[in-house]
Amino acid sequence: MALKMTILVENHLSPHAAVGIQSRAGLSILLDDGESRILFDSGPDDTFIHNAGLVNEPLTNLDAVVLSHGHYDHSGGITSLSPGTRIICHPGVLRERYAGLRLPGKVIPLKKLSVTERFRGLNVEYSKTQRVVAGRFIWSGEIPVENPKPWGYIDDNSATPDYVSDEGVLIWCSSRGLVIMTGCGHRGLENTVRHCINITGEKRVYALIGGFHLRAASPLKLIRLKAFLREIAPEQVLGCHCIGRWGKMWLRNTHPVACGDTIIFEE
Template identity: 55%
Template sequence: MTLTINVLLENRRAAGADKALTTKAGLSLLVQDGSDSVLFDTGPDGSFLHNADRMGISLDNLTATVLSHGHYDHSGGVPWLPENSRIICHPGVQDVRYAAVNLLGRVKKIKRLSPQVDYSRHAIELTRTPVHISERFIWSGEIEVPSPKAYGIIEDANSSPDYVTDEGVLIYKSDRGLIIITGCGHRGVINIVRHCQKITGIDKIYALIGGFHLRTASPLRLWQVQRFLKHIKPEKVMGCHCTGPWGLLWLPNTISPATGDKIILE
C-alpha cells in the first residue's frame, strides 16, 4: 500500500514550489494511504489551511488529527480546525509552558511556548497510552526516556521542569517496516524508535520522517544517533523542521522535506 505525505507547513519552501505557499517555523503533514487520512500537527496558525488550498488538497473527512506535543509551532493551528474535529494527543498538550532561565536560583520565564487553544470545541482524545487509529496508523502515546532533558518550565504551583512528556509520534505499519513520523523529537530519536518497536513488536524501520531536534546537539549525541541509524538501517531518513543544518550534516543520505513537497512511500 502506498503512503503519501504532503508537507503542508515546514520552516522552508521546497525548490520549485508555489511562491504563494507560506513558510513558518513549525510542522504540519497530511499523511494518507488508500483508506485513511491523518493530519499530523497543525503548525503555529492557519497557514496549513492556506497551503493545503494552494496545493489543491482537501482536508475534509480526516480520519483524525494527531498532535505530537503542546508547543505552539505544532498545535497552534488547532483553532482553524473544523468544529468537533477528532484530535488525538497526550493530556499534557494542554499544559501552559514557557522557555525559562535560572538566575541565581530563581526561575525567570522568557517566552510562552504553548498556544492559547480552546480544546473543548473538539472531540479530543487525551491518552498517555498508544491508540490504534486504524489498521495501520498508531499514535505512540507517551515515550519512555531514561534521562529526560527539560525544555523550559510548566506553569504550575512549583514551576515544574518541562520534560515534554506529552510528545508522541505517528506510526504507520507498512509492509516494509515501520514508518515513524516525529514532530520535534524532544524525547530523542533512539528512545522514540525503541518505543515504537516495543509497542508494535516490529523491529524493521522503513522510514524516519520529521523533526529530530538536532540543530544544537553535541557531537557526542550526534555520533550516537548516527551510529544507531547505521545499526537499524532505515531505508529512508527525512529530517526537517528542528533537525537543522548541523543535524543534517551528521546524518548521511538524509533528505530534508520542505513546504510544498509530496513524499510517496511504496
C-alpha cells in the same frame, strides 16, 4: 498500497512548492494511504489550511488529527479546524510552558511555548498509551525516557522543568517496516524508535520523518545516533523542522523535506 505524504507546514519553502505556498516555523504533515487521511500536527496558525487548499488537499474529510506535543509551533493552528474534528494527543498537551531564565526559586519567562487557546469544540481523545488512530496508523502514546532532558519550564512560578513527556509520534505500519513521524524529537530519536518497535513488534524501520531536534546536540550524542541509525538501517531518513544545519552536517544521508513537498512511500 502507498502512503502519500504532503508537507503543509515546515520552516523552509520547497523549490517544488506550488505558487502561493507559505512556509512557517513549525510542522504540519498530511498523510493519505487511500484508506485513511491523517493530519499530523497543525503548525503555529492557519497556514496549513491555506496551503492545503492550494494543493487541492481538503481537510474536511480527515479521519483524525494527531498532535505530537503541546508546543505552539505544532498545535497552534488546531483552533482553525472544523468543530467536531477528532483530535488524538497526550493529556499533557494542555500544560502551560515557557522558555525562560532560571533564577534561585523562580523563572523569568522569556517566551510562551504553549497554545493560548484551548481545543474548544473539538472532539479530543487524550491518551498516554498507544492506540490505533485509523487503519494502519498508530499513536505511540508517551515515550519512556530513563534520563529525560528539560526543554523549558512548566509554570513559571514553580520553576518546574518541562521534560515534554507529552510528546508522541505517529506510526504507519507498512509491509516494509515502520514509517515513523516525529514532531520535534524532544524525547530522543533512539528512545522514540525503540518505543515504536516495542509497541508494534516490528523491528524493521522503513522511514524516519520529521524534526529530530539536533540543532545543539553534542558530538558524542550525534556519534551514538549515527551508530544507532546504522544498526536499524532505515530505507529513508527525511529530516526537517528542528534538525538544524548542525544535525544535517552529521547525518549526511538525511534527505531534507520542506513546505510544499509531496513524497510517496511505496510498499
